[in-house]
Amino acid sequence: xxxxxxxxxxxxxFLRELDSSVHQQVRLDCMGGFVVTMVYGFSRxxxxxxxxxxxxxxxxxxxxxxxARGGPLxxxxxxxxxxxxxxxxxENYEDRVNEIFPKVxxxxxxxxxxxxxxALSKLERNxxxxxxxxxxxxxxxxxxxxxxxxxxxxxCAGS
Numbered sequence: 001x002x003x004x005x006x007x008x009x010x011x012x013x014f015l016r017e018l019d020s021s022v023h024q025q026v027r028l029d030c031m032g033g034f035v036v037t038m039v040y041g042f043s044r045x046x047x048x049x050x051x052x053x054x055x056x057x058x059x060x061x062x063x064x065x066x067x068a069r070g071g072p073l074x075x076x077x078x079x080x081x082x083x084x085x086x087x088x089x090x091e092n093y094e095d096r097v098n099e100i101f102p103k104v105x106x107x108x109x110x111x112x113x114x115x116x117x118x119a120l121s122k123l124e125r126n127x128x129x130x131x132x133x134x135x136x137x138x139x140x141x142x143x144x145x146x147x148x149x150x151x152x153x154x155x156c157a158g159s
Contacts, residue, residue, distance in 0.1 A: 019105040029053035
């Protein structure tokens, strides 16, 4: 299977349009339901792509204008790019991100939080869908409890 066949519509078309809106490489550090569904295969609806970091920031501005809630792509595809302003993520998460869908887009590099960091990022909000996501990840990954305990302990120490 070619990598772009793993991205269902309308996400593929949405991401292609974002990709065509920039003219240099742009890194998106992704989290949330998009990662749980696209990377780990959880079948639940998600209408946004939560992004922690867009780098370089100035290159990402055209993408945000185009893909944000209420923007042209949101109106067209009913999904949107959500720049997460405040999120509890483990320290140095950038060291553990994994590229998803490499070489599908000319300019976009989508990086997903490591499954442990993703689970920890969902603990703070503690909505039912977050608990469902964590439960799904725990079964699918599956988590090594010692690594998870260490990550939780490190996360609590950093708070």
